[in-house]
């Protein structure tokens with residue numbers, strides 16, 4: 029039986045009381061915190077147990093209500109589950125931000141854990157990032173090499189302690205330790221946090237080891253020097269603010285954003301920045317800033333010594349490679365100092381990144397705080413999926429559950445590919461997954477992730493099957509929302525189409541488990557192929573030519589001759605890139621999505637009430653949104669918002685003709701003004717809230733496609 033109890037039930041010794049009672053009665057099962065409630069599962073009579081429990085409770089613990097649900101307990105003993113642990117599913121909890129009680133200890137000068145940078149308890153701290161193998165026992169974590177004795181051991185074995193069975197427990201003196209190295213790798217003696225804070229205030233750039241990886245840290249005014257050091261021309265940096273009040277000086281925060289910023293998953297949140305010159309160098313040309321709050325005890329200790337408002341805290345990785353996790357690799361980063369510790373990182377796990385779009389959480393990266401929890405919906409089939417290429421993630425489905433790996437990165441180098449394969453393999457172990465039916469991959473012949481798919485398929489002796497990119501996006505959206513059929517508008521930078529063209533502005537109808545491309549933007553040439561992705565002026569040229577118009581700017585003659593051989597695209601992302609050039613926002617892409625992201629600022633400012641009527645034509649057996657009226661409108665001085673609105677109106681018109689529910693997915697679904705406009709037109713628009721709309725959601729989408737299409 030399962031009993032759920034609410035009232036004053038958390039942080040008041042409730043679970044230890046339940047534990048002692050269950051042990052005394054010889055029952056098996058578990059107790060855990062669940063949201064604001066406590067959930068108990070026992071192999072005995074629930075009412076009898078409740079009666080006894082109420083008599084045992086001591087104030088302030090108080091039962092205000094309960095419910096009893098049927099449920100089985102396949103446990104050999106009675107256990108207290110870690111928060112975030114899901115019974116009967118994955119036994120390894122994610123890394124969760126330091127809890128209020130641990131924080132109180134951290135700043136209590138009389139407490140033995142005063143300013144102890146590894147302070148954590150059963151409810152908080154690193155877990156996934158330090159777990160080498162299942163089951164989740166101390167010996168299977170990297171904390172296992174540190175002794176568990178004396179007071180520490182007493183807490184671990186005392187059911188009344190907040191650290192009862194806390195596998196990652198550690199104590200000052202016998203746990204891991206932080207130390208500070210100078211630029212030559214020599215240890216600097218003294219309080220490492222105090223010295224690091226002074227150095228940061230003096231303008232030094234440092235590397236700080238955290239839970240699942242390392243960060244480059246510097247004060248905000250060092251952004252320019254940091255760009256040179258890291259070779260990042262324009263790419264935005266994440267910033268950690270001292271606290272919420274301080275952050276409010278720099279950014280506008282909605283209720284929902286506040287909730288997420290303070291959540292125990294504690295992701296980076298993209299917030300509308302207030303117009304402050306100080307942040308321009310952090311996120312050049314962007315209307316948002318990636319902000320988060322301290323999540324580890326060590327962050328709090330650093331901010332205790334550091335006096336300024338915020339620190340740039342962005343993942344430390346050599347260009348294009350995964351985040352650094354080993355101390356010796358950190359020392360190659362040419363920083364002024366290194367604030368490291370001697371607890372090994374078993375699993376690299378980048379900070380999660382979210383943006384509130386149209387009132388819903390859109391995950392850009394679903395990583396620390398969430399992985400390895402399963403996604404909150406079910407699918408059919410036991411599969412492995414390797415995803416797409418950029419910003420990639422892998423996924424595993426087993427017995428109806430879907431698990432996504434942590435953020436992997438861009439699959440354009442052997443190291444990232446090894447990381448992808450290793451992360452999928454470890455996730456299978458953690459999920460207890462057996463041999464899959466198949467390995468799923470993208471159709472793009474040049475995607476390196478396909479090599480990983482083939483290797484896995486060979487090793488597991490199953491087939492590697494390709495899934496069309498936008499079908500995967502659409503399937504992910506349907507699976508996570510539980511909508512069975514609909515018309516999904518999938519808009520992104522690029523995805524390999526069934527006809528070999530670069531799709532990305534697609535209308536996909538899903539009915540009876542069948543996926544069909546019923547419409548798209550009209551095709552246009554990408555002059556110079558990949559060069560057009562880098563220099564959006566080339567795409568703008570292609571758009572005018574496809575519309576049968578003369579471009580309103582100078583261009584090399586050569587481009588006209590290159591038209592014939594140019595790859596064809598229907599991508600909304602490329603269309604936005606071109607507008608970004610045409611409206612003087614961005615003429616070179618130095619990081620993924622840059623021109624379209626910078627255009628968002630303009631689209632937020634402009635009014636969305638003008639623009640040409642869309643024209644729908646036919647090509648290649650589908651409906652297409654004609655480019656001519658849109659490009660004419662642009663060259664006659666129309667607004668960027670008007671041009672985008674016309675393209676969206678065209679896609680929506682095609683979708684509305686089907687009389688089904690309509691959804692939006694793909695990287696363009698991070699664009700706030702675009703999604704808000706679509707929502708205004710389609711109030712019940714289906715949008716993502718758990719699977720990333722961008723390519724980080726492709727692996728889960730491949731699994732969802734397999735599930736939906738084999739129904």
Ligand SMILES: [Zn+2]
Nearest residue numbers: 127130149152
């Ligand atoms: Zn805690």
Ligand SMILES: [Zn+2]
Nearest residue numbers: 520523722723
């Ligand atoms: Zn995509």
